Amino acid sequence: xxxxxxDGDHTTVTRGWYLALLALFGLLALVFYYxxxxxxxxxxxGPNGWSFSAIESVITDPYYVHLIxxxxxxxxxxxxxxxxxxxxxxxxxxxxxxxxxxxIRSLTVIPFVLPAIVVALGFILFFGNxxxxxxxxxxxxxxxxxxxxxxxxxxxxxxxxxxxxxPIVMRVVGASWEGLDPSIDExxxxxxxxxxxxxxxITLPRLMPAILSSSALVFVFTFLSFPIVLTLGGARYAxxxxxxxTLVRTLLDYNHGAALILVEIVISLSFTYLYLRTEGRMAxxxxxxxxxxxxxxxxxxxxxxxxxxxxxxxxxGVFFLGPIVSIIIDSLHSAQSWGIANxxxxxxxxxxxxxxxxxxxxxxxxxxxxSLATLASLLVGMTIAFFVVRAKIIGRWAIEAALMAPLAVSxxxxxxxxxxxxxxxxxxxxxxxxxxxxxxxxxxxxxxVRVLRPILEGLDVQLVEAARSLGSSRLHAFLDIELPLLxxxxxVAAVFAFALSMGEMSATIILIRxxxxxxxxxxxxxxxxRQFGAAxxxxxxxxxxTAIAFISIDRLGGRRLNA
Amino acid sequence: MKRAIWLMLVLLICVSPFLAAREKIVVxxxxxxVSWGPAAALKEAFFKKYDCDVEYVTxxxxxxxxxxxxxxxxxxxxxxDLFMAELNDVPRIAKYDLFLPVTSDxxxxxxxxxxxxxxxxxxxxxxxxxGYITLTYDAQAFVTQxxxxxLEDLADPAYAGELICEDPRTSSTGFSFLLWTIAxxxxxxxxxxxxxxxxxxxxxxxxxxxxxxxxxHNEAPLMVSFSTDTAxxxxxxxxxxxxxxxxxxxxxxxxxxxxxxxxxxxAKLAKEFIDLLLSKQIQELIPxxxxxxxxxxxxxxxxAFKRYAxxxxxxxxxxxxxxxxxxxxxxxxWETVIIQP
Numbered sequence: 011x012x013x014x015x016x017d018g019d020h021t022t023v024t025r026g027w028y029l030a031l032l033a034l035f036g037l038l039a040l041v042f043y044y045x046x047x048x049x050x051x052x053x054x055x056g057p058n059g060w061s062f063s064a065i066e067s068v069i070t071d072p073y074y075v076h077l078i079x080x081x082x083x084x085x086x087x088x089x090x091x092x093x094x095x096x097x098x099x100x101x102x103x104x105x106x107x108x109x110x111x112x113x114i115r116s117l118t119v120i121p122f123v124l125p126a127i128v129v130a131l132g133f134i135l136f137f138g139n140x141x142x143x144x145x146x147x148x149x150x151x152x153x154x155x156x157x158x159x160x161x162x163x164x165x166x167x168x169x170x171x172x173x174x175x176x177p178i179v180m181r182v183v184g185a186s187w188e189g190l191d192p193s194i195d196e197x198x199x200x201x202x203x204x205x206x207x208x209x210x211x212i213t214l215p216r217l218m219p220a221i222l223s224s225s226a227l228v229f230v231f232t233f234l235s236f237p238i239v240l241t242l243g244g245a246r247y248a249x250x251x252x253x254x255x256t257l258v259r260t261l262l263d264y265n266h267g268a269a270l271i272l273v274e275i276v277i278s279l280s281f282t283y284l285y286l287r288t289e290g291r292m293a294x295x296x297x298x299x300x301x302x303x304x305x306x307x308x309x310x311x312x313x314x315x316x317x318x319x320x321x322x323x324x325x326x327g328v329f330f331l332g333p334i335v336s337i338i339i340d341s342l343h344s345a346q347s348w349g350i351a352n353x354x355x356x357x358x359x360x361x362x363x364x365x366x367x368x369x370x371x372x373x374x375x376x377x378x379x380x381s382l383a384t385l386a387s388l389l390v391g392m393t394i395a396f397f398v399v400r401a402k403i404i405g406r407w408a409i410e411a412a413l414m415a416p417l418a419v420s421x422x423x424x425x426x427x428x429x430x431x432x433x434x435x436x437x438x439x440x441x442x443x444x445x446x447x448x449x450x451x452x453x454x455x456x457x458x459v460r461v462l463r464p465i466l467e468g469l470d471v472q473l474v475e476a477a478r479s480l481g482s483s484r485l486h487a488f489l490d491i492e493l494p495l496l497x498x499x500x501x502v503a504a505v506f507a508f509a510l511s512m513g514e515m516s517a518t519i520i521l522i523r524x525x526x527x528x529x530x531x532x533x534x535x536x537x538x539x540r541q542f543g544a545a546x547x548x549x550x551x552x553x554x555x556t557a558i559a560f561i562s563i564d565r566l567g568g569r570r571l572n573a
Numbered sequence: 574m575k576r577a578i579w580l581m582l583v584l585l586i587c588v589s590p591f592l593a594a595r596e597k598i599v600v601x602x603x604x605x606x607v608s609w610g611p612a613a614a615l616k617e618a619f620f621k622k623y624d625c626d627v628e629y630v631t632x633x634x635x636x637x638x639x640x641x642x643x644x645x646x647x648x649x650x651x652x653x654d655l656f657m658a659e660l661n662d663v664p665r666i667a668k669y670d671l672f673l674p675v676t677s678d679x680x681x682x683x684x685x686x687x688x689x690x691x692x693x694x695x696x697x698x699x700x701x702x703x704g705y706i707t708l709t710y711d712a713q714a715f716v717t718q719x720x721x722x723x724l725e726d727l728a729d730p731a732y733a734g735e736l737i738c739e740d741p742r743t744s745s746t747g748f749s750f751l752l753w754t755i756a757x758x759x760x761x762x763x764x765x766x767x768x769x770x771x772x773x774x775x776x777x778x779x780x781x782x783x784x785x786x787x788x789x790h791n792e793a794p795l796m797v798s799f800s801t802d803t804a805x806x807x808x809x810x811x812x813x814x815x816x817x818x819x820x821x822x823x824x825x826x827x828x829x830x831x832x833x834x835x836x837x838x839x840a841k842l843a844k845e846f847i848d849l850l851l852s853k854q855i856q857e858l859i860p861x862x863x864x865x866x867x868x869x870x871x872x873x874x875x876x877a878f879k880r881y882a883x884x885x886x887x888x889x890x891x892x893x894x895x896x897x898x899x900x901x902x903x904x905x906x907w908e909t910v911i912i913q914p
Binding site: 140247256260261429541542 | 630734782790
């Protein structure tokens with residue numbers, strides 16, 4: 011770490027910076043650029059050497075074209091639904107005051123905590139043809155058939171994606187909305203401009219950067235989504251990710267798999283670029299000193315708006331809590347009786363054949379991977395964040411883009427790249443624990459950079475300079491001043507990194523070899539064999555382990571996190 | 574102090590002891606062989622006889638496990654000694670030359686297997702059970718209405734969202750069903766059939782176990798399965814709720830076999846494992862646990878199995894060399910149709 015800080019003035023380029031950059035690129039070359047290049051080069055190969063046939067068939071063959079179009083379509087629908095749900099929530103957060111508001115806002119980090127495979131499980135248990143929702147409605151109204159047959163289709167996928175991503179919209183747009191200066195709005199009101207016209211003409215344009223930025227983020231997330239589509243879509247509703255998975259894991263058709271990865275990267279890069287641009291622009295929007303006036307939600311008079319909000323809250327309560335509560339209920343229910351039998355069986359060897367290892371070993375593996383991947387991604391992420399914020403260097407923008415490249419590559423693609431790139435020389439790691447840790451670290455460090463960057467930008471450089479002028483060495487200045495100031499950011503980053511690693515399934519399932527299993531892989535294994543009770547128990551274990559990690563890091567930091 | 578304790582805890586969890594290794598053979602198989610089949614009894618019998626442990630590894634269905642094996646072999650890192658698969662996957666295996674040849678000198682019990690079953694066209698691949706792919710329905714869901722009488726009837730809107738089948742790219746059962754539709758409708762018509770049943774499908778699962786669990790969790794009342802499903806219910810003394818039947822009197826032949834993986838350090842033990850699998854003792858477990866027909870002619874069948882296991886009047890099958898030549902083309906045509914009705 012010290013190397014990246016260099017000697018002398020930290021705002022100019024020093025030998026230290028170059029060394030740090032060189033080391034970083036060397037590392038990334040080994041674990042990211044080289045493996046990815048190796049895989050992408052396969053896209054240009056056919057049975058008889060170099061050829062464009064794989065790429066040509068991926069962009070002309072009806073199967074692949076449909077796969078690509080369906081991926082864009084489901085991502086667009088998912089983004090729209092997430093926006094719809096999220097914007098209403100953002101409005102309520104911005105304009106109303108109510109007890110528990112802070113808690114609700116904290117709960118919007120759920121997407122980072124709940125692994126997609128757990129969400130998929132919750133959806134099957136709650137929205138399935140014989141899920142809790144349908145069974146309840148059938149017994150309430152004496153229906154002969156389940157009223158909602160939505161799960162194994164586009165609708166099911168879009169709903170699950172909205173569950174995941176609406177909170178992101180709510181959070182990002184809500185924060186922006188709350189900070190809007192009400193002066194212009196009030197001026198327009200005094201001139202007699204109607205409520206809707208004020209919203210369309212004044213509020214909406216000022217919210218646009220936040221809306222665009224969160225939409226682009228949600229689009230990229232749902233475009234690259236894998237476990238949810240794999241579990242709910244079956245063979246008929248497959249996306250590019252599922253296509254790549256089937257090609258490289260089952261059909262062993264690496265050339266078409268690589269060509270599909272290439273197409274996917276091009277599309278997701280375009281949207282990542284859009285996201286980063288709108289995010290940059292959003293920072294320019296000036297916020298007034300005054301904040302939007304907020305009304306008390308639980309006070310008289312009760313108007314139509316409040317009734318609608320109550321309805322919204324009820325629907326959202328069912329939508330968001332239903333799947334999670336279903337998992338917990340199911341985990342406590344087995345063979346017509348209640349109890350902890352499902353958990354007891356996790357300790358026994360009964361499920362070992364499905365997992366290739368014992369469930370307890372699975373938990374241990376996940377913890378090892380999670381801790382080491384967190385550590386590695388923090389080191390790399392912090393170095394990059396320092397570079398991005400502090401170094402003045404020609405072409406910094408390009409270097410930054412190159413360093414953040416994993417953000418635009420899907421997890422399945424990274425898993426596949428590492429499977430190929432790490433199996434041969436120079437590193438012979440195959441599907442070992444080390445390979446999985448590397449994959450997680452590569453996937454996670456861009457998120458660490460994103461958490462640390464704004465904090466570093468807000469850090470007062472003069473403090474460090476003052477310390478230096480008083481004779482403190484650069485290393486001491488870092489250890490004594492910057493690190494303590496960064497502590498909260500590092501803790502938040504560590505929590506996210508750990509949670510992301512614990513929930514990672516896409517790259518892991520490509521890489522992992524028999525005899526090794528992580529908690530999400532185990533949930534998927536049990537889910538595939540439809541051992542719902544055991545899968546639920548395993549999912550609850552995953553949620554619990556992640557929650558304990560949150561609390562532990564919170565304790566270690568000695569202060570409450572307000573991510 | 575507190576920090577130190579937290580850190581110690583993390584370290585403790587990470588550095589837990591590893592078990593000492595003992596002699597074992599590794600069998601790559603499919604999930605239902607482990608969850609339903611004679612896997613446990615076989616393991617126990619093998620341990621008793623040869624003092625050697627058996628480790629089963631599955632990656633889901635037979636095809637998923639096969640892909641894993643081939644991928645591992647390609648990078649030279651597999652620890653599989655034995656591999657089990659469905660016969661129609663053989664064309665894929667043949668290309669990779671995965672198996673050691675075996676003779677009846679290595680495996681005396683081969684003498685009890687009929688020659689027509691052994692003629693798989695691939696040396697080293699030994700059949701240990703066979704059966705027929707048919708349809709299975711939930712009798713509780715078909716009270717007033719009857720299940721589709723023929724494959725053609727599956728397209729009837731009355732069965733909207735009621736059929737579960739398996740992905741032929743990932744499931745051996747699913748692949749057999751695809752081959753059945755090709756044998757039944759012909760190469761130029763089978764895609765029309767798949768288009769016609771789009772609305773009848775609930776979902777296409779990755780493997781048979783997933784589909785069976787959806788059926789038994791009431792997600793849908795009809796699935797592509799084995800002709801022996803009724804016999805299974807009868808043998809377990811259950812009410813005959815899930816019943817197999819051959820639509821139009823038809824079914825598709827399915828054969829499961831096992832081979833010794835080239836490069837194994839345990840070739841002798843592996844061959845002894847196959848011999849044990851073909852023995853009368855284990856073969857008599859095949860109908861009870863795998864609910865398939867045993868290949869050993871000396872094995873006696875349970876009464877309920879004899880009574881309820883269906884042998885379709887017309888058993889379809891496509892020659893393996895044709896499957897080998899056309900496989901990739903058929904699968905790609907299928908996946909193209911299935912995602913865009």
